[in-house]
Amino acid sequence: MSTVTATSASAAQLDYVLRIGDSALILGQRLSEWCGHGPVIEEDIALTNTALDLIGQARLLLTHAATLEGKGRDEDALAFLRAEHAYRNLTICELPNGDFGRTVLRNLLFAAWQMQLWPALAGSTDAQLAAIAGKSVKESRYHLQHAADWTVRLGDGTEVSHARMQRALDDLWPYTAEFFAATATDEQAQAAGIGPALSSLAAGWEQAVLPVLERATLKVPARTPFLSHGKEGRHSEHMGHLLAEMQYLQRAFPGAKW
Amino acid sequence: MNRSEWPLWEVFIRSRSGLDHKHCGSVHAPDARMALANARDVYTRRLEGVSLWVVKSTDIHASDPDAKPEMFDPAEDKIYRHPTFYTLPDEVNHM
Numbered sequence: 001m002s003t004v005t006a007t008s009a010s011a012a013q014l015d016y017v018l019r020i021g022d023s024a025l026i027l028g029q030r031l032s033e034w035c036g037h038g039p040v041i042e043e044d045i046a047l048t049n050t051a052l053d054l055i056g057q058a059r060l061l062l063t064h065a066a067t068l069e070g071k072g073r074d075e076d077a078l079a080f081l082r083a084e085h086a087y088r089n090l091t092i093c094e095l096p097n098g099d100f101g102r103t104v105l106r107n108l109l110f111a112a113w114q115m116q117l118w119p120a121l122a123g124s125t126d127a128q129l130a131a132i133a134g135k136s137v138k139e140s141r142y143h144l145q146h147a148a149d150w151t152v153r154l155g156d157g158t159e160v161s162h163a164r165m166q167r168a169l170d171d172l173w174p175y176t177a178e179f180f181a182a183t184a185t186d187e188q189a190q191a192a193g194i195g196p197a198l199s200s201l202a203a204g205w206e207q208a209v210l211p212v213l214e215r216a217t218l219k220v221p222a223r224t225p226f227l228s229h230g231k232e233g234r235h236s237e238h239m240g241h242l243l244a245e246m247q248y249l250q251r252a253f254p255g256a257k258w
Numbered sequence: 259m260n261r262s263e264w265p266l267w268e269v270f271i272r273s274r275s276g277l278d279h280k281h282c283g284s285v286h287a288p289d290a291r292m293a294l295a296n297a298r299d300v301y302t303r304r305l306e307g308v309s310l311w312v313v314k315s316t317d318i319h320a321s322d323p324d325a326k327p328e329m330f331d332p333a334e335d336k337i338y339r340h341p342t343f344y345t346l347p348d349e350v351n352h353m
Contacts, residue, residue, distance in 0.1 A: 040264070042285050042296035049299050146295060 012188035014068045015088060016195060017129060018078075019185070019231045020117070021061025022089035025079055026239075027110060028054030029246050030097055039100050046146060050107065053139040060132045067128075080250040084239055091230030092175035094239045101154045101161060102168035108147035109172060112208040113179045113201070114140040120196035129194065148212045155216025162217065169218050174226040179205065181227055266315040267293040269300075271307035279311050287312075 031051035038044025062075040092110065097103045118140060121133035154161040182190075182198045189195040213220055228236070249256055264286040270279035282301050287293035293312040302310070321329055333339070 040286060042287070042300055045303075046296070046299040049303065149292065149295065 010068065012185050013126065013192065013194055014065055015185045016189040017061055017065045017068060017126070018088040019090070020129075021058050021065055021078075022087050023093045023110075023231075024054040024061065025058035026087065026089040026242065027093040027106075028052070028058060029242060030093065030095075031103070031107075033097060034103065043100070047103070050143050050146070053136075053143065057132065057136050057139070060135070061129075064128045064132065076250070080247050084235055084243055085233040087235065087239070087243075088231050088233060090175070090178050091228035091236050092172060092178065094230065094236060094242055095172070095175065096238055098168060099164060101150070101165050102172070104147045104150040104154070105165060105168045106172055107143055108151050108212060109176050109209065111140050111143035111147055112205050113176075115144055115208060116201040116204045117196075120201065124195060125193035144208065151212055151218075152216045155213070155218045165216065166218055169213070170221050173221045174224055175228050177223070177226065178228045178231065183232060185231075264288050267297070267312040268315050268318060269293075269297040270311040270313070271297075271301060272309035273307050275308060279309065282306070284315060285312070 028051045031047050031054065034044065034047040035051070036044065038047055058079065059075050062078045066073050066075060066078055090110075092106060095106070097106075115137070118133040118137040122130055124130040124133070151165065155165040156162070157165075180198045180202045186195065186198050190197050210220065230236070230239075265288070266284050267287055267290075268284050269282050271282045272279045285293055285296040285300055287296050290312060294310055297310050297312055301307075
């Protein structure tokens with residue numbers, strides 16, 4: 001996988017599917033860290049449900065990617081046995097959870113992006129990708145609603161919760177630029193009719209996110225030139241630690257099954 | 259620090275269209291909206307239902323367990339209240 005570069009249409013398609021699948025996988029891994037640690041048992045289950053939805057999406061997408069790759073690897077090999085730079089997830093997905101408020105705020109930003117992406121993939125020339133998108137949109141709609149509810153409650157909550165949410169928004173906001181920054185892979189996927197122009201998703205995303213932030217009385221930070229590059233395999237310092245935990249079992253006991 | 263609990267809500271699930279909502283458990287939540295969300299996340303993970311009701315536990319008034327004798331026992335010897343003493347025409351189904 002380390003040799004994947006977007007040099008041909010099929011390589012671009014593989015890279016494109018990995019970006020979407022890895023983003024779901026890595027955020028699913030992060031959210032599963034909440035299992036047993038939620039502020040109340042109901043939210044513990046809610047976050048774990050969301051994690052399982054995302055890992056379910058990742059399974060479908062990585063299975064599809066493995067087929068596109070055609071090298072005999074399966075979803076597990078892709079999920080657990082790649083090196084850090086071979087993962088194509090958006091950087092925002094790998095950032096640490098922080099507190100509960102920061103976790104749901106990231107879910108809001110990400111679910112709102114997925115809610116733009118899935119409908120745009122419905123007409124993809126990649127029929128498998130279109131089918132996965134059709135299944136996933138209902139899950140993401142619930143994630144968005146859950147995250148929006150909590151963002152408003154905490155943003156427009158106490159002085160402490162508001163301050164924490166504002167700090168989380170200030171920290172996370174710059175990473176949302178990567179949602180809409182097209183690379184060569186995105187452009188080739190668009191040209192092949194596989195995916196939308198990423199910039200075309202921005203308006204709908206803002207329509208989903210900005211009213212929630214306003215109701216949450218949060219101040220939207222100004223855009224800066226900062227751009228993360230997770231989907232090109234250049235990750236933050238947090239990614240290696242996440243992978244160490246996620247890959248531990250398959251590294252320690254290769255091929256282990258249960 | 260004030261650690262007062264969120265209020266308790268009783269959860270009712272309709273398993274299929276046409277059936278009654280049945281009590282299945284309870285959740286904690288500060289308001290009805292979150293009670294519904296929590297009920298969804300806790301009680302419908304395995305395709306249990308198609309509709310949810312939540313009711314504040316404090317809004318449910320229960321009969322007194324100690325009053326069972328006078329409340330329910332008198333019905334015991336009134337078997338004529340069961341509609342089993344009538345001969346129904348064959349055309350009447352599903353009684």
